[in-house]
Amino acid sequence: MQLYPIETGNFKLDGGAMFGVVPKSLWNRTNPADENNMIDIAARSLLIENGDRLILIDTGMGNKQSDKFFGYYYLWGDDTIDKSLAKYGFHRDDVTDVFMTHLHFDHCGGSIQWNKDRTGYEPAFKNARFWSNKAHWKWATEPNAREKASFLKENILPLEESGQLSFIPVPEKGSRYLKNSALGFDILYVDGHTDKQMIPVLQYKGKTLVFMADLLPTAGHIPLPYVMGYDTRPLLTLEEKADFLNKAASEEFYLFLEHDAHNEICTLKHTEKGVRLREIHTFDEVFN
Template sequence: MTLYPIQAGHFKLDGGAMFGVVPKSLWSRTNPADNNNMIDIAARCLLIEDGNRLTLIDTGMGNKQSDKFYGYYHLYGDDSIEKSLKTAGFSKDDVTDVFMTHLHFDHCGGSIQYNKDRTLLEPAFKNAKFWSNQDHWKWATQPNRREVASFLKENILPMEDSGQLHFTKLPQEDILKNSQLGFDIFFANGHTDKQMIPMIHYNDKTICFMADLLPTVGHLPIPFVMGYDTRPLLTLDEKEKFLNLAADNNYYLFLEHDAHHEIITVQHTEKGVRLKDTFTCHDIFNS
Protein backbone atom coordinates (compact mmCIF):
# COMPACT_ATOMS: atom_id res chain seq x y z
CA MET A 1 0.00 0.00 0.00
CA THR A 2 1.15 3.52 -0.84
CA LEU A 3 -0.46 6.74 0.38
CA TYR A 4 -0.37 10.16 -1.30
CA PRO A 5 -1.70 13.51 -0.04
CA ILE A 6 -3.85 15.17 -2.71
CA GLN A 7 -4.28 18.92 -2.38
CA ALA A 8 -7.64 19.97 -3.83
CA GLY A 9 -7.16 23.65 -2.95
CA HIS A 10 -7.23 26.19 -0.14
CA PHE A 11 -9.96 28.57 0.96
CA LYS A 12 -11.09 30.62 3.95
CA LEU A 13 -14.03 30.30 6.31
CA ASP A 14 -15.37 32.51 9.07
CA GLY A 15 -13.54 31.69 12.29
CA GLY A 16 -16.66 32.14 14.40
CA ALA A 17 -18.57 29.64 12.27
CA MET A 18 -15.69 27.18 12.51
CA PHE A 19 -15.63 27.35 16.32
CA GLY A 20 -19.25 27.96 17.25
CA VAL A 21 -19.72 29.36 20.75
CA VAL A 22 -16.00 29.34 21.60
CA PRO A 23 -14.72 32.94 22.06
CA LYS A 24 -12.36 34.30 19.44
CA SER A 25 -9.83 35.10 22.16
CA LEU A 26 -9.41 31.33 22.58
CA TRP A 27 -9.64 29.90 19.05
CA SER A 28 -7.49 32.63 17.49
CA ARG A 29 -4.48 31.31 19.43
CA THR A 30 -4.32 28.30 17.12
CA ASN A 31 -6.23 29.61 14.10
CA PRO A 32 -5.44 33.31 13.62
CA ALA A 33 -8.00 35.25 11.59
CA ASP A 34 -7.49 37.96 8.99
CA ASN A 35 -9.15 41.38 9.12
CA ASN A 36 -12.41 39.84 7.89
CA ASN A 37 -12.40 37.18 10.62
CA MET A 38 -11.56 34.48 8.05
CA ILE A 39 -9.21 31.59 8.83
CA ASP A 40 -7.13 29.42 6.49
CA ILE A 41 -8.71 26.12 5.46
CA ALA A 42 -7.30 23.28 3.35
CA ALA A 43 -9.02 20.70 1.17
CA ARG A 44 -6.44 17.95 1.73
CA CYS A 45 -7.60 14.67 0.24
CA LEU A 46 -5.94 11.25 0.43
CA LEU A 47 -5.09 8.76 -2.32
CA ILE A 48 -4.62 5.08 -1.46
CA GLU A 49 -2.81 2.82 -3.93
CA ASP A 50 -3.39 -0.78 -2.94
CA GLY A 51 -2.78 -3.39 -5.62
CA ASN A 52 -4.97 -2.58 -8.63
CA ARG A 53 -7.17 -0.30 -6.56
CA LEU A 54 -6.68 3.47 -6.46
CA THR A 55 -9.02 5.06 -3.91
CA LEU A 56 -9.43 8.82 -3.47
CA ILE A 57 -10.93 10.04 -0.21
CA ASP A 58 -12.93 13.27 -0.73
CA THR A 59 -12.56 15.61 -3.68
CA GLY A 60 -12.77 19.21 -2.44
CA MET A 61 -15.06 21.89 -3.90
CA GLY A 62 -14.35 21.26 -7.56
CA ASN A 63 -14.40 24.02 -10.16
CA LYS A 64 -17.90 24.07 -11.64
CA GLN A 65 -19.58 26.66 -9.43
CA SER A 66 -19.92 30.35 -10.27
CA ASP A 67 -17.38 33.03 -9.46
CA LYS A 68 -19.94 34.48 -7.05
CA PHE A 69 -20.15 31.17 -5.20
CA TYR A 70 -16.38 30.83 -4.88
CA GLY A 71 -16.13 34.48 -3.86
CA TYR A 72 -17.73 33.59 -0.53
CA TYR A 73 -14.83 31.24 0.24
CA HIS A 74 -11.83 33.33 -0.82
CA LEU A 75 -9.99 30.57 -2.67
CA TYR A 76 -6.21 31.00 -2.75
CA GLY A 77 -3.20 29.15 -4.17
CA ASP A 78 -3.00 27.03 -7.30
CA ASP A 79 -3.39 23.50 -5.92
CA SER A 80 -5.85 21.18 -7.64
CA ILE A 81 -6.71 17.50 -7.72
CA GLU A 82 -5.42 17.25 -11.28
CA LYS A 83 -2.03 18.72 -10.37
CA SER A 84 -1.68 16.61 -7.24
CA LEU A 85 -2.63 13.40 -9.04
CA LYS A 86 -0.12 14.18 -11.78
CA THR A 87 2.59 14.76 -9.18
CA ALA A 88 1.78 11.33 -7.74
CA GLY A 89 1.99 9.80 -11.22
CA PHE A 90 -1.73 9.37 -11.90
CA SER A 91 -4.68 10.97 -13.66
CA LYS A 92 -8.36 11.13 -12.76
CA ASP A 93 -9.05 8.26 -15.16
CA ASP A 94 -6.79 6.00 -13.06
CA VAL A 95 -8.94 6.36 -9.94
CA THR A 96 -11.02 3.23 -9.29
CA ASP A 97 -12.91 4.39 -6.18
CA VAL A 98 -13.96 7.77 -4.78
CA PHE A 99 -14.91 7.55 -1.11
CA MET A 100 -16.82 10.53 0.24
CA THR A 101 -16.74 11.06 3.99
CA HIS A 102 -19.95 13.03 3.52
CA LEU A 103 -21.66 15.01 0.78
CA HIS A 104 -21.15 18.63 1.84
CA PHE A 105 -19.95 20.61 -1.17
CA ASP A 106 -16.39 21.13 0.10
CA HIS A 107 -15.92 17.36 0.38
CA CYS A 108 -17.57 16.05 -2.78
CA GLY A 109 -17.80 18.96 -5.25
CA GLY A 110 -14.81 17.73 -7.23
CA SER A 111 -16.52 14.41 -7.93
CA ILE A 112 -18.73 15.95 -10.62
CA GLN A 113 -17.71 18.28 -13.44
CA TYR A 114 -19.13 19.89 -16.55
CA ASN A 115 -18.41 18.33 -19.93
CA LYS A 116 -16.16 20.25 -22.34
CA ASP A 117 -18.89 22.60 -23.61
CA ARG A 118 -20.42 23.02 -20.13
CA THR A 119 -23.80 21.68 -21.19
CA LEU A 120 -23.96 18.53 -19.06
CA LEU A 121 -22.72 17.39 -15.67
CA GLU A 122 -20.67 14.20 -15.63
CA PRO A 123 -18.45 12.23 -13.23
CA ALA A 124 -14.96 13.72 -12.98
CA PHE A 125 -13.66 10.18 -12.40
CA LYS A 126 -15.23 8.23 -15.24
CA ASN A 127 -13.81 4.83 -14.24
CA ALA A 128 -14.51 5.08 -10.51
CA LYS A 129 -17.16 3.83 -8.14
CA PHE A 130 -18.51 6.60 -5.90
CA TRP A 131 -19.01 5.49 -2.30
CA SER A 132 -21.45 6.84 0.27
CA ASN A 133 -23.89 5.06 2.60
CA GLN A 134 -27.66 4.74 2.32
CA ASP A 135 -28.52 6.73 5.44
CA HIS A 136 -26.30 9.67 4.55
CA TRP A 137 -27.45 9.62 0.93
CA LYS A 138 -31.06 9.96 2.05
CA TRP A 139 -30.03 12.73 4.48
CA ALA A 140 -28.25 14.61 1.68
CA THR A 141 -30.91 14.20 -1.01
CA GLN A 142 -33.74 15.16 1.35
CA PRO A 143 -31.83 17.87 3.23
CA ASN A 144 -32.94 19.61 6.39
CA ARG A 145 -33.17 23.39 6.35
CA ARG A 146 -29.90 23.69 8.27
CA GLU A 147 -27.84 21.87 5.64
CA VAL A 148 -29.70 22.58 2.42
CA ALA A 149 -27.03 25.08 1.30
CA SER A 150 -24.28 22.50 1.84
CA PHE A 151 -25.90 19.63 -0.09
CA LEU A 152 -25.86 20.85 -3.69
CA LYS A 153 -27.88 18.71 -6.09
CA GLU A 154 -25.39 19.26 -8.91
CA ASN A 155 -22.69 17.60 -6.79
CA ILE A 156 -24.79 14.65 -5.72
CA LEU A 157 -27.50 13.51 -8.13
CA PRO A 158 -25.20 12.97 -11.16
CA MET A 159 -23.41 10.23 -9.21
CA GLU A 160 -26.62 8.23 -9.10
CA ASP A 161 -27.59 9.13 -12.67
CA SER A 162 -24.23 7.84 -13.93
CA GLY A 163 -24.75 4.40 -12.40
CA GLN A 164 -21.45 4.75 -10.55
CA LEU A 165 -22.92 5.23 -7.06
CA HIS A 166 -22.36 2.50 -4.47
CA PHE A 167 -23.17 2.24 -0.77
CA THR A 168 -20.91 0.82 1.89
CA LYS A 169 -22.37 -1.25 4.69
CA LEU A 170 -23.72 0.40 7.81
CA PRO A 171 -22.16 -0.55 11.15
CA GLN A 172 -23.63 -2.46 14.05
CA GLU A 173 -21.27 -0.46 16.28
CA ASP A 174 -19.36 2.83 15.86
CA ILE A 175 -16.61 1.22 13.79
CA LEU A 176 -17.30 -0.85 10.70
CA LYS A 177 -14.60 -3.50 10.41
CA ASN A 178 -13.33 -5.02 7.16
CA SER A 179 -15.35 -2.81 4.86
CA GLN A 180 -15.63 -3.35 1.12
CA LEU A 181 -12.98 -0.69 0.63
CA GLY A 182 -10.12 -2.24 2.55
CA PHE A 183 -10.18 0.07 5.58
CA ASP A 184 -12.23 0.43 8.74
CA ILE A 185 -14.77 3.24 9.10
CA PHE A 186 -15.80 5.20 12.20
CA PHE A 187 -19.33 6.57 11.84
CA ALA A 188 -20.11 9.94 13.41
CA ASN A 189 -23.49 11.71 13.44
CA GLY A 190 -22.88 15.04 15.14
CA HIS A 191 -21.67 17.06 12.17
CA THR A 192 -24.06 15.41 9.71
CA ASP A 193 -25.82 12.06 9.67
CA LYS A 194 -23.51 9.07 9.11
CA GLN A 195 -20.30 10.94 8.35
CA MET A 196 -17.61 8.31 7.69
CA ILE A 197 -14.07 8.54 9.09
CA PRO A 198 -11.70 6.13 7.27
CA MET A 199 -9.16 4.29 9.43
CA ILE A 200 -6.38 2.97 7.20
CA HIS A 201 -3.98 0.32 8.45
CA TYR A 202 -0.68 1.33 6.89
CA ASN A 203 2.49 -0.55 7.79
CA ASP A 204 2.43 -0.53 11.60
CA LYS A 205 0.29 2.60 11.87
CA THR A 206 -3.39 3.52 11.77
CA ILE A 207 -3.98 6.62 9.65
CA CYS A 208 -7.35 8.26 10.39
CA PHE A 209 -8.80 10.66 7.84
CA MET A 210 -10.52 13.09 10.19
CA ALA A 211 -12.83 14.98 7.80
CA ASP A 212 -15.11 17.24 9.89
CA LEU A 213 -14.89 15.28 13.14
CA LEU A 214 -11.61 17.11 13.80
CA PRO A 215 -11.17 19.88 11.21
CA THR A 216 -7.99 21.45 12.64
CA VAL A 217 -5.55 21.16 15.54
CA GLY A 218 -7.44 24.04 17.13
CA HIS A 219 -10.50 21.80 17.50
CA LEU A 220 -8.81 19.31 19.83
CA PRO A 221 -10.46 20.57 23.05
CA ILE A 222 -13.77 18.74 23.30
CA PRO A 223 -15.98 21.88 23.59
CA PHE A 224 -14.43 23.41 20.44
CA VAL A 225 -17.16 22.38 18.00
CA MET A 226 -18.08 23.94 14.68
CA GLY A 227 -21.17 26.07 14.34
CA TYR A 228 -21.93 24.00 11.22
CA ASP A 229 -22.59 20.82 13.23
CA THR A 230 -26.23 19.78 13.23
CA ARG A 231 -26.02 17.95 16.58
CA PRO A 232 -23.21 19.64 18.54
CA LEU A 233 -23.88 17.77 21.78
CA LEU A 234 -23.45 14.50 19.92
CA THR A 235 -20.23 15.80 18.37
CA LEU A 236 -18.88 16.33 21.90
CA ASP A 237 -19.41 12.66 22.74
CA GLU A 238 -18.09 11.38 19.41
CA LYS A 239 -14.97 13.54 19.55
CA GLU A 240 -14.25 12.46 23.11
CA LYS A 241 -14.68 8.79 22.24
CA PHE A 242 -12.52 8.97 19.13
CA LEU A 243 -9.77 11.12 20.63
CA ASN A 244 -9.49 8.76 23.59
CA LEU A 245 -9.09 5.88 21.14
CA ALA A 246 -6.50 7.89 19.24
CA ALA A 247 -4.49 8.64 22.36
CA ASP A 248 -4.74 5.05 23.65
CA ASN A 249 -3.67 3.53 20.32
CA ASN A 250 -1.33 6.22 18.95
CA TYR A 251 -3.44 6.82 15.86
CA TYR A 252 -2.06 9.21 13.25
CA LEU A 253 -4.73 11.82 12.50
CA PHE A 254 -4.76 13.11 8.91
CA LEU A 255 -6.27 16.61 9.00
CA GLU A 256 -8.30 17.42 5.91
CA HIS A 257 -9.00 21.06 6.73
CA ASP A 258 -5.97 22.27 8.69
CA ALA A 259 -3.98 24.46 6.28
CA HIS A 260 -0.87 24.37 8.46
CA HIS A 261 -0.79 20.90 10.05
CA GLU A 262 -1.01 17.73 7.99
CA ILE A 263 -0.84 14.80 10.44
CA ILE A 264 -0.81 14.75 14.24
CA THR A 265 -0.78 12.36 17.15
CA VAL A 266 -2.45 13.07 20.49
CA GLN A 267 -1.93 12.19 24.14
CA HIS A 268 -3.78 12.16 27.43
CA THR A 269 -3.11 15.18 29.68
CA GLU A 270 -4.65 16.68 32.81
CA LYS A 271 -6.70 18.93 30.50
CA GLY A 272 -7.91 16.05 28.35
CA VAL A 273 -6.58 14.77 25.04
CA ARG A 274 -4.15 17.24 23.54
CA LEU A 275 -1.57 17.49 20.77
CA LYS A 276 1.44 15.20 21.05
CA ASP A 277 3.42 15.47 17.80
CA THR A 278 2.99 16.96 14.35
CA PHE A 279 4.17 15.41 11.09
CA THR A 280 4.14 16.13 7.40
CA CYS A 281 2.65 13.54 5.08
CA HIS A 282 6.15 12.97 3.74
CA ASP A 283 7.32 12.08 7.26
CA ILE A 284 4.73 9.31 7.61
CA PHE A 285 4.13 8.11 4.06
CA ASN A 286 7.82 7.83 3.17
CA SER A 287 9.14 6.38 6.42
Protein backbone atom coordinates (compact mmCIF):
# COMPACT_ATOMS: atom_id res chain seq x y z
CA MET A 1 0.00 0.00 0.00
CA GLN A 2 1.12 3.54 -0.79
CA LEU A 3 -0.57 6.76 0.34
CA TYR A 4 -0.46 10.22 -1.24
CA PRO A 5 -1.92 13.51 0.08
CA ILE A 6 -4.00 15.22 -2.60
CA GLU A 7 -4.66 18.97 -2.46
CA THR A 8 -7.92 19.77 -4.28
CA GLY A 9 -7.97 23.53 -3.59
CA ASN A 10 -8.27 26.03 -0.74
CA PHE A 11 -11.07 28.34 0.31
CA LYS A 12 -12.23 30.41 3.28
CA LEU A 13 -15.11 30.03 5.74
CA ASP A 14 -16.50 32.23 8.48
CA GLY A 15 -14.46 31.67 11.62
CA GLY A 16 -17.46 32.02 13.90
CA ALA A 17 -19.34 29.31 12.01
CA MET A 18 -16.28 27.06 12.15
CA PHE A 19 -15.96 27.37 15.95
CA GLY A 20 -19.54 27.65 17.13
CA VAL A 21 -19.89 29.03 20.66
CA VAL A 22 -16.14 29.53 21.19
CA PRO A 23 -15.20 33.26 21.35
CA LYS A 24 -13.10 34.68 18.55
CA SER A 25 -10.50 35.83 21.08
CA LEU A 26 -9.73 32.13 21.63
CA TRP A 27 -10.03 30.51 18.20
CA ASN A 28 -8.25 33.41 16.47
CA ARG A 29 -5.03 32.31 18.18
CA THR A 30 -4.84 29.09 16.17
CA ASN A 31 -6.92 30.01 13.11
CA PRO A 32 -6.42 33.74 12.50
CA ALA A 33 -9.22 35.50 10.65
CA ASP A 34 -8.94 38.11 7.91
CA GLU A 35 -10.77 41.45 7.84
CA ASN A 36 -13.98 39.65 6.81
CA ASN A 37 -13.75 37.17 9.72
CA MET A 38 -12.85 34.41 7.25
CA ILE A 39 -10.28 31.70 8.04
CA ASP A 40 -8.13 29.58 5.73
CA ILE A 41 -9.59 26.16 4.90
CA ALA A 42 -8.18 23.30 2.82
CA ALA A 43 -9.89 20.47 0.99
CA ARG A 44 -7.20 17.82 1.37
CA SER A 45 -7.96 14.36 0.03
CA LEU A 46 -6.05 11.11 0.43
CA LEU A 47 -5.14 8.72 -2.38
CA ILE A 48 -4.59 5.05 -1.57
CA GLU A 49 -2.70 2.83 -4.03
CA ASN A 50 -3.35 -0.75 -2.99
CA GLY A 51 -2.66 -3.49 -5.53
CA ASP A 52 -4.80 -2.84 -8.60
CA ARG A 53 -7.04 -0.36 -6.76
CA LEU A 54 -6.56 3.38 -6.59
CA ILE A 55 -8.89 4.79 -3.93
CA LEU A 56 -9.55 8.50 -3.46
CA ILE A 57 -11.03 9.70 -0.16
CA ASP A 58 -13.17 12.81 -0.78
CA THR A 59 -12.92 15.07 -3.82
CA GLY A 60 -13.25 18.69 -2.64
CA MET A 61 -15.70 21.21 -4.12
CA GLY A 62 -15.04 20.59 -7.79
CA ASN A 63 -15.37 23.40 -10.33
CA LYS A 64 -18.87 23.13 -11.82
CA GLN A 65 -20.67 25.65 -9.59
CA SER A 66 -21.31 29.24 -10.65
CA ASP A 67 -18.96 32.15 -10.08
CA LYS A 68 -21.55 33.50 -7.63
CA PHE A 69 -21.38 30.26 -5.63
CA PHE A 70 -17.59 30.26 -5.46
CA GLY A 71 -17.66 33.95 -4.60
CA TYR A 72 -19.02 33.01 -1.17
CA TYR A 73 -15.96 30.89 -0.41
CA TYR A 74 -13.02 33.14 -1.37
CA LEU A 75 -11.03 30.54 -3.30
CA TRP A 76 -7.27 30.94 -3.02
CA GLY A 77 -4.12 29.17 -4.14
CA ASP A 78 -3.53 27.18 -7.32
CA ASP A 79 -3.95 23.57 -6.13
CA THR A 80 -6.26 21.32 -8.13
CA ILE A 81 -7.05 17.65 -7.92
CA ASP A 82 -5.61 17.06 -11.39
CA LYS A 83 -2.31 18.77 -10.55
CA SER A 84 -2.05 16.77 -7.33
CA LEU A 85 -2.75 13.45 -9.05
CA ALA A 86 -0.25 14.25 -11.80
CA LYS A 87 2.42 15.01 -9.19
CA TYR A 88 2.40 11.30 -8.33
CA GLY A 89 2.00 10.08 -11.90
CA PHE A 90 -1.76 9.51 -11.87
CA HIS A 91 -4.78 10.71 -13.84
CA ARG A 92 -8.36 10.84 -12.62
CA ASP A 93 -9.23 8.01 -15.05
CA ASP A 94 -6.87 5.76 -13.05
CA VAL A 95 -9.03 6.07 -9.92
CA THR A 96 -10.99 2.86 -9.27
CA ASP A 97 -12.88 3.95 -6.14
CA VAL A 98 -14.02 7.25 -4.64
CA PHE A 99 -14.90 7.05 -0.94
CA MET A 100 -17.01 9.95 0.29
CA THR A 101 -16.85 10.56 4.03
CA HIS A 102 -20.14 12.43 3.63
CA LEU A 103 -22.02 14.32 0.95
CA HIS A 104 -21.57 17.97 1.91
CA PHE A 105 -20.49 19.90 -1.19
CA ASP A 106 -16.92 20.58 -0.01
CA HIS A 107 -16.33 16.84 0.33
CA CYS A 108 -18.06 15.40 -2.74
CA GLY A 109 -18.50 18.25 -5.24
CA GLY A 110 -15.47 17.13 -7.22
CA SER A 111 -17.06 13.72 -7.83
CA ILE A 112 -19.40 15.14 -10.49
CA GLN A 113 -18.67 17.46 -13.41
CA TRP A 114 -20.47 19.02 -16.38
CA ASN A 115 -20.71 16.86 -19.50
CA LYS A 116 -18.96 18.10 -22.65
CA ASP A 117 -21.82 20.26 -23.92
CA ARG A 118 -22.84 21.42 -20.42
CA THR A 119 -26.35 20.02 -20.78
CA GLY A 120 -26.07 17.75 -17.77
CA TYR A 121 -23.71 16.10 -15.31
CA GLU A 122 -21.47 13.06 -15.32
CA PRO A 123 -19.01 11.36 -12.95
CA ALA A 124 -15.65 13.14 -12.86
CA PHE A 125 -13.97 9.74 -12.36
CA LYS A 126 -15.39 7.67 -15.18
CA ASN A 127 -13.84 4.36 -14.12
CA ALA A 128 -14.58 4.59 -10.38
CA ARG A 129 -17.13 3.19 -7.99
CA PHE A 130 -18.46 5.87 -5.64
CA TRP A 131 -18.95 4.77 -2.03
CA SER A 132 -21.41 6.13 0.54
CA ASN A 133 -23.77 4.36 2.97
CA LYS A 134 -27.55 3.96 2.78
CA ALA A 135 -28.31 5.84 5.99
CA HIS A 136 -26.29 8.90 4.99
CA TRP A 137 -27.60 8.74 1.41
CA LYS A 138 -31.17 8.95 2.71
CA TRP A 139 -30.15 11.82 5.03
CA ALA A 140 -28.58 13.71 2.12
CA THR A 141 -31.32 13.13 -0.45
CA GLU A 142 -34.10 14.05 2.01
CA PRO A 143 -32.25 16.93 3.69
CA ASN A 144 -33.31 18.85 6.77
CA ALA A 145 -33.62 22.62 6.45
CA ARG A 146 -30.39 23.19 8.38
CA GLU A 147 -28.23 21.15 5.99
CA LYS A 148 -30.11 21.62 2.73
CA ALA A 149 -27.64 24.22 1.45
CA SER A 150 -24.77 21.75 1.93
CA PHE A 151 -26.44 18.82 0.13
CA LEU A 152 -26.53 19.98 -3.48
CA LYS A 153 -28.60 17.70 -5.70
CA GLU A 154 -26.23 18.18 -8.65
CA ASN A 155 -23.45 16.63 -6.56
CA ILE A 156 -25.51 13.70 -5.35
CA LEU A 157 -28.25 12.50 -7.72
CA PRO A 158 -25.94 12.01 -10.75
CA LEU A 159 -23.96 9.49 -8.70
CA GLU A 160 -27.00 7.21 -8.53
CA GLU A 161 -28.05 7.93 -12.11
CA SER A 162 -24.62 6.91 -13.38
CA GLY A 163 -24.93 3.38 -11.98
CA GLN A 164 -21.54 3.82 -10.32
CA LEU A 165 -22.84 4.27 -6.75
CA SER A 166 -22.26 1.60 -4.10
CA PHE A 167 -23.02 1.45 -0.39
CA ILE A 168 -20.82 0.34 2.47
CA PRO A 169 -22.62 -1.38 5.36
CA VAL A 170 -23.38 0.49 8.57
CA PRO A 171 -22.20 -1.35 11.72
CA GLU A 172 -24.70 -3.12 13.91
CA LYS A 173 -26.50 -1.02 16.48
CA GLY A 174 -24.29 -0.27 19.46
CA SER A 175 -21.07 -0.19 17.44
CA ARG A 176 -19.38 2.72 15.69
CA TYR A 177 -16.70 0.68 13.94
CA LEU A 178 -16.79 -1.31 10.74
CA LYS A 179 -13.72 -3.51 10.53
CA ASN A 180 -11.96 -4.21 7.23
CA SER A 181 -14.45 -2.58 4.86
CA ALA A 182 -14.72 -3.49 1.18
CA LEU A 183 -11.96 -0.96 0.54
CA GLY A 184 -9.49 -2.56 2.94
CA PHE A 185 -9.59 -0.10 5.85
CA ASP A 186 -11.64 0.27 9.01
CA ILE A 187 -14.35 2.93 9.27
CA LEU A 188 -15.49 4.90 12.32
CA TYR A 189 -19.11 6.08 11.97
CA VAL A 190 -20.01 9.34 13.71
CA ASP A 191 -23.30 11.26 13.76
CA GLY A 192 -22.66 14.62 15.40
CA HIS A 193 -21.69 16.63 12.33
CA THR A 194 -24.09 14.84 9.99
CA ASP A 195 -25.75 11.44 10.07
CA LYS A 196 -23.38 8.50 9.47
CA GLN A 197 -20.25 10.40 8.51
CA MET A 198 -17.52 7.84 7.76
CA ILE A 199 -14.00 8.29 9.14
CA PRO A 200 -11.37 6.02 7.49
CA VAL A 201 -8.85 4.39 9.83
CA LEU A 202 -5.79 3.02 8.03
CA GLN A 203 -2.83 0.92 9.11
CA TYR A 204 0.20 2.19 7.20
CA LYS A 205 3.91 1.63 7.71
CA GLY A 206 3.40 0.51 11.29
CA LYS A 207 1.26 3.52 12.23
CA THR A 208 -2.45 4.24 12.54
CA LEU A 209 -3.50 7.10 10.25
CA VAL A 210 -7.01 8.48 10.59
CA PHE A 211 -8.63 10.66 7.90
CA MET A 212 -10.44 13.13 10.15
CA ALA A 213 -12.97 14.71 7.72
CA ASP A 214 -15.28 16.91 9.83
CA LEU A 215 -14.86 15.11 13.15
CA LEU A 216 -11.71 17.25 13.60
CA PRO A 217 -11.55 19.87 10.83
CA THR A 218 -8.31 21.57 11.94
CA ALA A 219 -5.73 21.29 14.69
CA GLY A 220 -7.42 24.31 16.27
CA HIS A 221 -10.52 22.20 16.95
CA ILE A 222 -8.86 19.78 19.41
CA PRO A 223 -10.32 21.17 22.69
CA LEU A 224 -13.69 19.49 23.23
CA PRO A 225 -15.94 22.61 23.17
CA TYR A 226 -14.46 23.72 19.85
CA VAL A 227 -17.33 22.34 17.78
CA MET A 228 -18.43 23.75 14.44
CA GLY A 229 -21.66 25.69 14.20
CA TYR A 230 -22.41 23.48 11.17
CA ASP A 231 -22.79 20.33 13.31
CA THR A 232 -26.37 19.10 13.50
CA ARG A 233 -25.95 17.42 16.90
CA PRO A 234 -23.21 19.34 18.74
CA LEU A 235 -23.67 17.53 22.06
CA LEU A 236 -23.20 14.23 20.27
CA THR A 237 -20.09 15.64 18.61
CA LEU A 238 -18.73 16.34 22.10
CA GLU A 239 -19.24 12.71 23.07
CA GLU A 240 -17.77 11.36 19.83
CA LYS A 241 -14.78 13.68 19.99
CA ALA A 242 -14.06 12.80 23.62
CA ASP A 243 -14.10 9.07 22.89
CA PHE A 244 -11.99 9.36 19.79
CA LEU A 245 -9.43 11.92 20.99
CA ASN A 246 -8.74 9.97 24.17
CA LYS A 247 -8.15 6.83 22.13
CA ALA A 248 -6.03 8.72 19.60
CA ALA A 249 -3.82 10.17 22.34
CA SER A 250 -3.46 6.85 24.18
CA GLU A 251 -2.72 4.81 21.05
CA GLU A 252 -0.58 7.47 19.29
CA PHE A 253 -2.70 7.87 16.18
CA TYR A 254 -1.64 10.20 13.39
CA LEU A 255 -4.54 12.44 12.39
CA PHE A 256 -4.79 13.49 8.73
CA LEU A 257 -6.46 16.92 8.68
CA GLU A 258 -8.70 17.47 5.67
CA HIS A 259 -9.57 21.11 6.33
CA ASP A 260 -6.44 22.52 7.99
CA ALA A 261 -4.83 24.67 5.30
CA HIS A 262 -1.49 24.90 7.13
CA ASN A 263 -1.12 21.57 8.97
CA GLU A 264 -1.33 18.16 7.31
CA ILE A 265 -1.03 15.79 10.27
CA CYS A 266 -1.13 16.11 14.04
CA THR A 267 -0.65 13.89 17.06
CA LEU A 268 -2.21 14.27 20.50
CA LYS A 269 -1.27 13.93 24.18
CA HIS A 270 -3.07 13.73 27.51
CA THR A 271 -2.72 16.78 29.79
CA GLU A 272 -4.31 18.04 32.98
CA LYS A 273 -6.63 20.13 30.80
CA GLY A 274 -7.62 17.17 28.65
CA VAL A 275 -6.35 15.99 25.29
CA ARG A 276 -4.19 18.58 23.57
CA LEU A 277 -1.92 18.91 20.56
CA ARG A 278 1.37 17.05 20.79
CA GLU A 279 3.03 17.76 17.46
CA ILE A 280 2.34 18.97 13.94
CA HIS A 281 3.87 16.98 11.08
CA THR A 282 4.00 17.04 7.32
CA PHE A 283 2.95 13.85 5.58
CA ASP A 284 6.47 13.34 4.24
CA GLU A 285 8.02 13.69 7.70
CA VAL A 286 5.93 10.84 9.04
CA PHE A 287 5.78 8.43 6.11
CA ASN A 288 8.69 9.08 3.74
